[in-house]
Amino acid sequence: MQLVLEKRAERSNTIALVSPLIAIGLTVVTMSILFAILGKNPVSALIVYFIDPLTDAYSLQEIAVKASPLVMIAIGLSLCYLANAWNIGAEGQFLIGAVAGSWLAVKTQGTDAGLWVLPAMLLLGAAAGALYALIPAICKVRFGASEILTSLMLVYVADLLLDYLVRGPWRDPAGFNFPTTAEFDPVATVPVLIEGGRLHLGAVITLLVVAAAAVLLGRTIKGFEIRVVGAAPRAARFGGFNANQLTLLTFAVSGALAGLAGIIEVAGPVGHLQPGISPGYGFTAIIVAFLGRLNPIGILIAGLFLALTFIGGEQAQIAMKIPLDVTKVFQGILLFYVLACDSLILYRFRLIFASRQVSSGTG
């Protein structure tokens, strides 16, 4: 008797809906066992992780703050990935966007520049992110260079450029030579939505981006083109779609969104430019994009869910003294199950009995 994984004749839509639930169920079971081994009450641990953060306004705000950049970047990446263009360098585009927007904030610091500063910063951030993303895209289209490698390598270039700027020319003159710019002026800061909280305008912009992406993919020819080029390149060529042009476009859009997320993060929650403004947003967003199945609404949910595990993980450290490593194991197990269960959409398990195996002759 043997258990084999067999390709389905067509993708199962039922499983597509149920698989995230199976994944969460399996995660809950596995984590309960782990919590029990650690001597923690599994039920209260799961409540601290999943329920508590959803029950007070403060934690909800923080989930939105954490999820905003992830979702915004992931939306851009999903367009790339749908079109079969592999942008791995969103982290770099995020940093370049932050740098470009900060340039204006630093230049106007202490002047009586008006309310135009912040919108201009956001535009600069998006433009710089787009231009930066076009470098690997052009290298791919023009020279056939692997965009996976070039976009990834440009992350380090962006990181070092930011590092140079805050240690050198843009360093806060009153900052004892420490690597940071001075705090941005109020006109160069993303406004907070609720007094006393951290929820900022970026969350609203993120929702608009999600809505725009949903319309683009669901209702426009461009969206159709993106899907076709990714799913069936030959058919796309026959249909007269230009794959190269689309690579450039999706890279530019995803770079712009990553850059916008970068400048919003710097002008919002951080308040100044410094090294380490991104705890790996550009890379985590890749996970968010796939967790959300490259679908705008799915990405929104995935981003919020991932943010929930971050906030819940912190509260578990505080309330139950559960080590951070357990939170990381938790996130890892969850992703593992989600991806594993997704394979059930295209495949199914089948039991093969010994006699049939012999007669079919496969092994």
Next chain:
Amino acid sequence: MRKRFLAAAAALLLGGSFTSGASAADKLKVGFIYLGPVGDLGWTYQHELARQALVKEFGDKIETTFLENVPEGPDAERAIEQLVRAGNKLIFTTSFGYMDPTLKVAKKYPNVHFEHCSGYKRDKNMSTYSARWYQGRYIQGQIAAKMSKAGVLGYIGSFPIPEVVSGINSTMIGAQTINPNIKVKIIWVNSWFDPGKEADAAKALLDQGADIIMQHTDSPAPMQVASERGKFAFGQDSEMIKFGPKAQLTSILDTWAPYYIARVKAEMTGTWKEEDTWGGLDSKMFAMAPYTNMPDEVKKMAEDTQAALAAGKLQPFKCPIVDQDGKTVPCEGGDHLADGQVLGMKFYVKGIDDKIPGGK
């Protein structure tokens, strides 16, 4: 039967909530934000040791909580605020990058007291504390100059911030008292903890002719490289002798426990107030690991220097201080540089043939 059960349950509930309520009111909650994992070595581990010392000292009069591996970016403010919301009344944020987030949270919660390590911004409810590690580096410079046959020191820097720059300067000033022609080669690894890069840097420095390895980074990798090559090295933050039993000369040990205990006491007695503490060998904000792998006369010299530094008889940055371009640095602290000049140091002293990255 059922009634009795209910009564018992109610008693249990009431009793339970009553005792927990009472102890929560009595207990002072103290929170910590850590940069790295707790681990068993290095910067965060030394803070964790001090937290454990607090628990030992105060027992169940306090309750401590820490959040580890908190990045110095947008997440820090949330982590600190989470500790406040969990009822912590005294919160130690143990890395420079938490300065602005700590300040933001401090302004929001005026009734909670904050202690920020190694920064310069303070508020009514936010103190800062740090250690004069440069004193230890002066001792290390003297030892290094005595022990080096080549007269070339290899220095692994993390980031060119004033603390690290002043450490290099203090090392060289100490070394020059022994050997005026001493040379130093510096490699920046742009990280506080990166065993791979640190090991590469140590190898490169040894290949370039240095025969003593000094580090302002956290991992024991440079010590291991020096040990493999049969050279000497100095540890950092923690005792690293087990990584180089024949290599470690000494190590600067972060010892936060006395300060933490004093601050918790102040909080308990209601005498906590905003302060800027920059303690040296005298106040035991740091200590030197045993002087090992050196002749007795070098050890004696090191101990004498340490005693003189602790007594305030010796100032590493005693005027005149000449920078690498030969210009005399203004002397703003009487007979030595003022604290502000050391805290914001952005020049190399004479004898260092290198340039500060991003400087000038």
